[in-house]
Amino acid sequence: MAPSPAAVAAAMPPAADPEREEEAEQQQTKWGAALEGLVVGSYCHDVLLRGGRVVGETLGGAAAFVSNVLDAASPPEASFAVVSKVGPDFAYASAPAPARHPSLLCPAPTTSFHARFSDAVASPAAHAPDRQLRRVHACDPIYPDDLPERRFAYGLAVGVAGEVLPETLERMIRLCRAVLVDAQALIRAFDADGGGGGAAVRHMALEGTPYARLLQRVAFLKASSEEAPYVGVETARRRCCVIVTEGRDGCRLYWEGGEARVAPFPAVQVDPTGAGDSYLAGFAVGLLWGLSATDAALLGNFFGAAAVSQVGVPTFHPKMLQAVKQILEDKERRGLCASCKLIRQLTTTVLIFARHRCRLHRQVHADLKFTGK
Numbered sequence: 070m071a072p073s074p075a076a077v078a079a080a081m082p083p084a085a086d087p088e089r090e091e092e093a094e095q096q097q098t099k100w101g102a103a104l105e106g107l108v109v110g111s112y113c114h115d116v117l118l119r120g121g122r123v124v125g126e127t128l129g130g131a132a133a134f135v136s137n138v139l140d141a142a143s144p145p146e147a148s149f150a151v152v153s154k155v156g157p158d159f160a161y162a163s164a165p166a167p168a169r170h171p172s173l174l175c176p177a178p179t180t181s182f183h184a185r186f187s188d189a190v191a192s193p194a195a196h197a198p199d200r201q202l203r204r205v206h207a208c209d210p211i212y213p214d215d216l217p218e219r220r221f222a223y224g225l226a227v228g229v230a231g232e233v234l235p236e237t238l239e240r241m242i243r244l245c246r247a248v249l250v251d252a253q254a255l256i257r258a259f260d261a262d263g264g265g266g267g268a269a270v271r272h273m274a275l276e277g278t279p280y281a282r283l284l285q286r287v288a289f290l291k292a293s294s295e296e297a298p299y300v301g302v303e304t305a306r307r308r309c310c311v312i313v314t315e316g317r318d319g320c321r322l323y324w325e326g327g328e329a330r331v332a333p334f335p336a337v338q339v340d341p342t343g344a345g346d347s348y349l350a351g352f353a354v355g356l357l358w359g360l361s362a363t364d365a366a367l368l369g370n371f372f373g374a375a376a377v378s379q380v381g382v383p384t385f386h387p388k389m390l391q392a393v394k395q396i397l398e399d400k401e402r403r404g405l406c407a408s409c410k411l412i413r414q415l416t417t418t419v420l421i422f423a424r425h426r427c428r429l430h431r432q433v434h435a436d437l438k439f440t441g442k
């Protein structure tokens with residue numbers, strides 16, 4: 070029987086609790102000197118197109134979005150390493166990008182995607198595909214030997230172009246105490262060039278892939294509502310806790326014997342790219358702060374909403390981050406665990422910073438002439 074989300078969340082070591090120092094020390098000896106995470110997946114170049122016209126070119130790749138949120142909101146004692154491949158053409162090596170710079174340089178070109186947004190629909194249904202993706206270049210896969218030879222407190226498998234091989238995921242599972250996986254790393258298939266440039270991205274059933282047998286050793290599997298049918302939530306929830314993100318409707322957690330819906334935060338969507346990546350990182354950060362899985366999902370929703378409000382890897386207002394960290398620290402200190410209190414506090418933060426976001430939207434629209442959804 071699959072463990073409950075509470076049990077799985079407990080597998081993820083929270084930041085130091087002074088009352089459990091001895092236990093923390095034992096865990097540290099077993100799982101490495103620090104509360105260190107391992108993020109595996111390639112950075113990429115994203116080209117956003119609307120009506121056949123390029124409306125934005127940005128840094129992309131789930132690992133870039135993830136490292137941005139981990140850097141911004143992890144507890145002070147938590148750190149992480151990124152294993153990510155890019156080619157010599159990587160366009161953001163010297164840019165003061167908010168995300169970490171990728172670690173491995175390859176002779177192959179940097180992975181790149183073209184995302185075609187439709188002009189026809191102003192605001193698509195919550196679960197409809199929001200864009201058509203084509204993979205234009207693919208960098209090298211990430212091999213098990215590319216991973217550092219040490220133990221990690223947690224791992225995030227966040228591939229975008231099939232670069233996290235089954236054997237690499239297996240190695241992550243061996244190295245990390247708890248592994249969180251984005252389904253997009255496992256179920257993407259790339260159709261040969263049928264004209265139009267690059268390979269069309271489609272999904273295949275997870276059950277038919279070599280990743281399926283690893284699921285029972287994964288803590289959390291996150292899928293978008295578009296990916297969920299390919300994951301097979303009913304089968305997967307018997308092996309690990311499954312999170313399905315539902316765009317502006319928030320998310321749902323499924324485990325064997327239960328499920329929970331977690332409400333979204335308000336957002337004005339400018340660019341949906343990276344919402345799921347930022348969500349997963351926010352969720353992991355929540356677990357590191359010692360939140361329950363459903364409260365951590367709330368933090369996931371918070372960072373997902375922040376991601377759609379900007380084009381590319383988002384920058385967060387330092388005061389907003391300070392406010393969020395204060396909420397998380399208070400919760401730790403006072404042992405508060407009521408979701409409704411967390412919702413109230415985070416919603417207030419969202420509303421306070423909505424004005425800042427509006428200013429940022431105007432600036433982004435002006436800079437990139439991105440017409441939004």
Ligand SMILES: Nc1ncnc2c1ncn2[C@@H]1O[C@H](COP(=O)(O)OP(=O)(O)OP(=O)(O)O)[C@@H](O)[C@H]1O
Binds near residue numbers: 314335347369372
């Ligand atoms: N319009 C929105 N308003 C508020 N929150 C949103 C919105 N869109 C996304 N989110 C938040 O981000 C999370 C992830 O979004 P979504 O389900 O669209 O992921 P995704 O399709 O995997 O995204 P991507 O592939 O672009 O990274 C949602 O669960 C929600 O919390």
Ligand SMILES: O[C@H]1[C@H](O)[C@@H](O)[C@H](O)[C@@H](O)[C@H]1O
Binds near residue numbers: 134182343344
């Ligand atoms: O930068 C984006 C982002 O990481 C998305 O989550 C992924 O679906 C895309 O393929 C990628 O180009």
